[in-house]
Amino acid sequence: MRWKLPAGVLMALAFLIPAAPAMAQTEPPVLNEACQTVERKLYKDIRELVTIDLDTATNVEVRVLANQILAAANADSLPRLPAVIQDRLDGTSEDLRAFLKADVQVAWSTDLRITVIRTLTGAGAKVKAAAQTALDEGTVDAYLAYLNNGLYAARALDCAQPAPTPTLTSAPTPSATPSATTTAPAPASSASLGAPGGGEGGGLPVTGAGTGTVASIGGVLLLLGGAGYLVGRRRRSRFVA
Template structure:
């Protein structure tokens, strides 16, 4: 009995183990247009989302399918699919069934082509990306468009990024700081203009011309002293002469 239980457990593990890696499979990182490592964008295949027949399925399931497709389109930032799908969902049941049956793949492919065109515009200098994208755009294969966006774009970018020249680091000279001498200006005493003395009076000449003032002070006393001496001498001479004359007459 035990070996039967053990065999059943091994069989259960055999079914679980292969399924685990597939469920945990995650897309490997890739390069963006600036050659930086980023997470890859994985675009869904619209044909894998449509798992019912829109003509015969219950309308509730048709509406659920339409909402799933709209959510995926908005996640991819599509511009063609969401507005037309919303218009069909706003119409009758027949309108929605007809759109999902005949036009959904065409709109989805249009959005994929728009994404490829944007990738070309973002990589103007990447020759491999441009050539691979142009080759895909020349076809109308849904598989080719999905393969390029999910894998081919990143493979072409790796080739273009590997071909770019590696920038050579240039030696940058480090300037040695030179000590600067700070000169502090001392406050200077403002210059004071010394007034030049201007004579307020001018000496008069002997003739009295020139408009000078009369001499006073020490010069006047000298002249008066000389005049007084001359006057005394004159008086003494007069007296002496008179006395001699009187004696002569007698």
Template sequence: MRWSIPAGALIALAFLVPTAPAVAQTESPRTVTQTESPGLNEDCEPVERKVYKDLRNHLSIDLDNAHFGELRLLASRILHEAHINSFNRLSDGINEGLEGTEDELRAYLKADVQDVWHIDLRIRVNQTVAPADTGPEVEDAGQKALDDGSVDAFLAYLNDGLYVARARDCASRPTPTPSVSPTASPTATTTVAPTPTSSASVGVSGGEGGGLPKTGAEAATVAGIGGALVLLGGAGYLIGRRRRTRFLT
């Protein structure tokens, strides 16, 4: 009786020990995978990475012997992934297959779906390197994937290589310096300079320049007085000269 508990514990350990490595094997890739960590977008802002799944995993079933229901279920799964990733060519092809007969859907899944998916992946890679402001690291990594041309190269670039290259491009960008614009003080007031006025009044001579010239009736009066003074002076000169002549004779 006293050995019942230790024996039960050993049996439990026997079931747990073989499962421990399996748990470690299934969880370890999730801790090291880079596709689950945040990435950067074109503006170098943190975003959630977009993961492109390998559709070949869905096509691992026996397409020759699968019944029509299984084929439609497979086509629906692929169509879902095509909608998420905006694979327009693949979406159109799957929709046409679902609208057709069993043989047409089976033939499309066997012969065409991977080729169309491959074209959509290439288009997506091209879209990442096409913009004029693409960084040199992204352009180089994307061109290498295009030169390789395989599905594996496209998936590796879209799921990981793109974000690694973009992080390098963002790290090499110069940090923008904030510009400081001068602002007016709220207590500042505007000073208006007084209009200068002449110190001499009209009609009064003063200073070096004298007063304003006299015009009109005032000028005529002055001229008349001056003329009279000239006549009086001339008459006085003549009278004095005559008296002097008489005195001498």
């Protein structure tokens, strides 16, 4: 009976130890670019996969390592590295070994930089600042730190800021009365109607009120002349008699 308890504890530890890494990989949810809760995406550090000496490893070991890196690159949705590794796997073992020794980290770093730049689309001020810091540093460690942690911390700050309230501008109310009184232009007087014109036809004849006045004066003069003639004739006839 005294060995049953230690045996039970050992069995429990045997089940808990494999489960510990799985529990450690469970990350709290984060916010995406739309400020919605999503699962955190962790980018793999492929340097941790290189556990063999590439100078002394067998061709089989080199190919196994290349396939592990390919799987990690596909899981991280890297833009270029998966196609490059697949091309080397289709080639010779010497080319694959040389690529893993010298060029794989360069291609991986380029893909991480592209991934950092992609996070700037529609990003807020905090995310842009954190991304620019990582791009300025330009190292694999800086890219991984931003993609795995800095991006989500900066996005949380951006999402916590209230959205700016749009300012509504009212349209101007049309006035019922015009702002300025418009007066019709005065008709131009035809002063040249009674005056002689400068053209070939000369001026127009004077008619209307002026003609009637002259005729009236003429009539009065005729009457006075007739009356004077009759008076003078009567005096002459009396003098003769």
